[in-house]
Amino acid sequence: MRFISVRLLHSLFVLWAVVTLMFLMFRLMPGDPMAAYISEALSEESKRSIRAQFGLDRSLWEQYFIYLGNLIQGELGTSFFLKEPVWDIVMTALPNTLAMTFSALILAYLFGVIAGAFLAWRRGSLAEGISIPLVLATRAAPEFWVGMILLAVFAFSLGWFPSGGAASPGAMYDSEWQRMLSLDFLHHLALPVITLALYLQGLPLLLMRSTMLDVMQEEYITMARMKGLSTSRIVLHHAARNALLPVATAFALSLGQLVGGNVVIEMVFSWPGLGRILVQAVASSDYPLAQGAFLIVAFALISMNFFADMLYALLDPRVSHDRKS
Amino acid sequence: MHMNLGRRPFVTVSLLLAAALSAPSAALAQATGDKIRKIVLVSWPQGVNPQAFQASQMIAQQWRQLGLDVEVRSMPWPQHIQLVWNEREKWDTTMWRMVGRPERSDPDEVVFNNYHSTSAPTGFNFVGYINPEYDKVAEEQRQATDPEKRKVLVRQAQRLLDRDQPQMFIVHPTTLKAFNKDVWAEDSIVSQSGIGIRNFWTFIRANPKGAQKQMVLNSAEPVVAVSPMYIAGSASSWVTELVWDRLARVGPDGLPQNWAAERIDWINPTTVDVTIRAGMSWHDGKPVTVDDVIYSFEVPATSNKVPMYRSAVADIVKMDKTGDRKIRFTLKAPNAAFVTASFAKINLVPKHIWEPIMKDLMTKPENAESIPNPPAIGSGPFKMVRNRGQEEIVLDRFEGHFSAPKMERWVLRIVPNPEATLGMLRRNEINFLADYGGAPDVLEKLAKDVPQISIKSEVDIGFEYAAFNMRRAPFNDVNFRRALSMSMDRNALAQAAWNGYAVASNSHVSPALKFWHDGDITKIRTGLPVSREILEKAGYKMVGGKLHYPDGVKEMLPPN
Numbered sequence: 001m002r003f004i005s006v007r008l009l010h011s012l013f014v015l016w017a018v019v020t021l022m023f024l025m026f027r028l029m030p031g032d033p034m035a036a037y038i039s040e041a042l043s044e045e046s047k048r049s050i051r052a053q054f055g056l057d058r059s060l061w062e063q064y065f066i067y068l069g070n071l072i073q074g075e076l077g078t079s080f081f082l083k084e085p086v087w088d089i090v091m092t093a094l095p096n097t098l099a100m101t102f103s104a105l106i107l108a109y110l111f112g113v114i115a116g117a118f119l120a121w122r123r124g125s126l127a128e129g130i131s132i133p134l135v136l137a138t139r140a141a142p143e144f145w146v147g148m149i150l151l152a153v154f155a156f157s158l159g160w161f162p163s164g165g166a167a168s169p170g171a172m173y174d175s176e177w178q179r180m181l182s183l184d185f186l187h188h189l190a191l192p193v194i195t196l197a198l199y200l201q202g203l204p205l206l207l208m209r210s211t212m213l214d215v216m217q218e219e220y221i222t223m224a225r226m227k228g229l230s231t232s233r234i235v236l237h238h239a240a241r242n243a244l245l246p247v248a249t250a251f252a253l254s255l256g257q258l259v260g261g262n263v264v265i266e267m268v269f270s271w272p273g274l275g276r277i278l279v280q281a282v283a284s285s286d287y288p289l290a291q292g293a294f295l296i297v298a299f300a301l302i303s304m305n306f307f308a309d310m311l312y313a314l315l316d317p318r319v320s321h322d323r324k325s
Numbered sequence: 326m327h328m329n330l331g332r333r334p335f336v337t338v339s340l341l342l343a344a345a346l347s348a349p350s351a352a353l354a355q356a357t358g359d360k361i362r363k364i365v366l367v368s369w370p371q372g373v374n375p376q377a378f379q380a381s382q383m384i385a386q387q388w389r390q391l392g393l394d395v396e397v398r399s400m401p402w403p404q405h406i407q408l409v410w411n412e413r414e415k416w417d418t419t420m421w422r423m424v425g426r427p428e429r430s431d432p433d434e435v436v437f438n439n440y441h442s443t444s445a446p447t448g449f450n451f452v453g454y455i456n457p458e459y460d461k462v463a464e465e466q467r468q469a470t471d472p473e474k475r476k477v478l479v480r481q482a483q484r485l486l487d488r489d490q491p492q493m494f495i496v497h498p499t500t501l502k503a504f505n506k507d508v509w510a511e512d513s514i515v516s517q518s519g520i521g522i523r524n525f526w527t528f529i530r531a532n533p534k535g536a537q538k539q540m541v542l543n544s545a546e547p548v549v550a551v552s553p554m555y556i557a558g559s560a561s562s563w564v565t566e567l568v569w570d571r572l573a574r575v576g577p578d579g580l581p582q583n584w585a586a587e588r589i590d591w592i593n594p595t596t597v598d599v600t601i602r603a604g605m606s607w608h609d610g611k612p613v614t615v616d617d618v619i620y621s622f623e624v625p626a627t628s629n630k631v632p633m634y635r636s637a638v639a640d641i642v643k644m645d646k647t648g649d650r651k652i653r654f655t656l657k658a659p660n661a662a663f664v665t666a667s668f669a670k671i672n673l674v675p676k677h678i679w680e681p682i683m684k685d686l687m688t689k690p691e692n693a694e695s696i697p698n699p700p701a702i703g704s705g706p707f708k709m710v711r712n713r714g715q716e717e718i719v720l721d722r723f724e725g726h727f728s729a730p731k732m733e734r735w736v737l738r739i740v741p742n743p744e745a746t747l748g749m750l751r752r753n754e755i756n757f758l759a760d761y762g763g764a765p766d767v768l769e770k771l772a773k774d775v776p777q778i779s780i781k782s783e784v785d786i787g788f789e790y791a792a793f794n795m796r797r798a799p800f801n802d803v804n805f806r807r808a809l810s811m812s813m814d815r816n817a818l819a820q821a822a823w824n825g826y827a828v829a830s831n832s833h834v835s836p837a838l839k840f841w842h843d844g845d846i847t848k849i850r851t852g853l854p855v856s857r858e859i860l861e862k863a864g865y866k867m868v869g870g871k872l873h874y875p876d877g878v879k880e881m882l883p884p885n
Contacts, residue, residue: 082549082697082714083695084697084698092713093715151744152748156752159752162754163745163749163754164738164742164745164754165717165738166716167717169539169541169717169736169738169754169755170539170717172710172711172719268745269745270738270739270740270741270742272713272715272716272739276741277715280547283401283402284402285401285404
């Protein structure tokens with residue numbers, strides 16, 4: 001329990017530090033942050049009123065505490081450029097980003113764990129000789145390039161998948177769930193997910209393989225062999241299970257990192273996600289939107305980090321036990 | 326002591342000698358004027374406007390050959406517009422563009438708004454061109470109701486700008502658009518003069534050839550606002566003009582024609598009677614009334630809450646309801662461009678929707694631009710079905726419209742990737758290419774490979790230019806501006822920077838507006854020898870390979 005409390009406090013401190021840094025960063029940037037919001041056609045009095053409305057006529061300290069107070073109440077402000085609540089804008093894009101990210105991560109880690117375990121078991125085989133360079137190549141290849149190749153082959157030439165977007169033109173759904181569970185959505189999701197998964201699979205695969213190689217040197221594996229257990233039982237129940245710890249941590253961290261959206265993939269596949277919004281917000285100096293979107297990304301990253309710590313403690317009790325002792 | 330006494334006369338003599346030797350060069354430096362400070366040419370980032378960026382590099386290179394230090398400084402658009410529009414004393418030169426819009430089919434907007442001295446403090450005349458002779462011509466062309474007389478004046482305005490070169494016009498770009506001719510009957514796609522095939526008339530007349538009755542088109546940029554009171558970018562205007570009607574529309578020939586107005590009768594040069602069509606209704610089923618029309622013109626006129634349309638109603642003195650379908654507009658002065666600049670620009674809005682919105686706005690400091698997506702209830706040929714500006718806009722045909730479109734649905738997809746856009750066109754995922762920022766030859770190759778793709782090109786009403794800030798020396802000198810402007814061959818720029826997809830420009834009135842354009846205006850002598858000759862005659866001198874002001878002129882501005 002103490003371990004959980006300490007980690008939680010640690011996460012809250014990091015979140016506060018991020019929030020404070022973001023607050024200062026956007027206020028230290030050159031130029032007037034309200035220039036994009038306040039129309040030049042407004043009178044000086046109206047401009048002053050709007051500044052007062054946003055609290056910009058107050059001292060930096062006052063602004064900071066108002067900002068913190070608003071955040072605690074879940075108030076992220078209004079986008080300067082789109083002139084809509086930041087929360088609404090982010091929540092429109094977030095489901096698309098989460099759908100793409102989760103699907104790609106699960107696919108990548110499922111494949112990576114199984115393939116990594118297999119390659120570790122078959123160390124020195126022809127399969128390993130071919131697979132490892134291939135994995136390294138897909139990991140090193142730029143995502144936009146892989147995306148464009150997949151688009152050219154599977155969309156433009158073969159026509160198996162659509163070339164972009166999250167649904168067919170004009171497709172209407174009664175609810176967001178209905179849209180996201182429709183075959184049309186999944187059809188559009190396929191290529192971005194495959195592209196992202198191809199990029200992501202390298203880490204779990206190589207991590208699993210190297211950890212497995214270490215685990216397989218352990219005496220209990222030799223013991224299992226001596227007991228005459230089947231290969232699949234040794235690999236799955238004895239070796240892979242113990243090799244999963246660092247992969248689980250990597251999974252949780254990747255999840256947090258990817259919530260920020262994958263700008264490149266979203267641009268290549270015209271995927272309406274959070275990454276595109278972030279880029280647009282920064283390019284148009286839309287500070288509330290950029291701040292809000294970054295905050296959600298930071299929150300996801302810190303939460304997933306916390307989750308990874310908890311998972312690690314669960315999978316390997318020595319982690320929390322060591323700290324206790 | 327001895328040493329000191331011996332040294333002092335030596336130092337004194339040396340100083341006197343040095344002063345005597347340097348006197349002629351100091352006098353020469355004073356006589357030739359100061360060296361011109363480093364000139365900054367503000368430009369677009371390469372990724373945003375690669376053609377203009379390349380042009381700015383070529384122009385800077387040419388100016389350097391004249392002995393100037395030139396820095397091309399790219400900046401993001403918000404910073405760029407902030408500097409050029411709001412800090413009018415602080416920049417030297419900037420790359421800029423006027424985009425082609427239907428309402429610019431009448432030359433008044435560029436002839437008057439861009440260069441009349443009244444728009445110099447805060448308006449479009451950001452270069453600070455103050456010329457009473459030009460002002461007079463601009464005012465006269467606005468009031469000349471005889472097209473032939475007006476044509477003479479519009480051409481005179483072009484000649485004055487050619488003489489004064491407040492900016493260096495570079496090119497009128499050629500726009501390339503494409504569509505799938507298996508889906509759309511080729512003869513139903515309308516090419517609008519100076520705009521191309523992506524226009525209002527195509528959207529209502531495009532005739533589906535088969536079962537596919539949905540037009541799917543693309544935009545690289547998201548649609549930020551869909552409002553009758555605020556246009557935020559090009560794609561935003563495509564949607565707005567389909568959802569909201571106007572009394573008149575700029576026709577395919579570039580001339581205004583009646584639209585929601587059944588009749589527009591000029592009683593005298595300052596009085597016009599309008600009869601609106603019978604049986605029009607809003608998308609919520611309520612009838613369009615004369616009161617709605619009057620309200621649509623009153624909102625921008627009577628408050629400061631709709632700045633974007635204020636100039637379009639500035640000439641109206643009063644409006645009187647003269648019948649169930651009739652309104653009389655009284656103008657301050659004759660205005661030849663009034664139908665285009667006002668009737669074809671003001672969106673008709675339902676009073677029952679907008680009155681509460683405007684009442685609420687009157688209690689707040691914000692204006693109508695703070696409501697980018699109000700209820701999309703218009704009376705236009707399409708009605709809003711879905712507005713997800715980051716992803717897709719869906720409009721359906723409004724069956725009750727007097728000119729209902731032939732297609733059933735209009736879908737605008739936001740596709741930021743130009744390669745994916747072409748892939749979509751090839752696969753018929755989009756069947757109308759409305760926005761293409763990629764290489765033109767790639768699109769042409771696609772059309773050769775895929776026979777159902779048809780490409781149409783059109784010289785744009787808009788233009789790209791390098792603006793000189795006339796508030797700052799040496800740009801306040803016409804000879805200096807002329808020398809800089811004449812240093813560059815526009816045809817070479819059109820070929821090198823725009824890959825030939827542009828025509829040379831030396832005028833604010835595009836050759837797309839055949840009636841108004843002065844065909845001889847681009848026949849100018851250009852090249853470095855021409856520029857050097859102008860500078861030399863004006864007294865500018867080269868000293869040590871650097872250009873100096875004429876005799877006695879000091880550099881008064883701090884270094885850039």
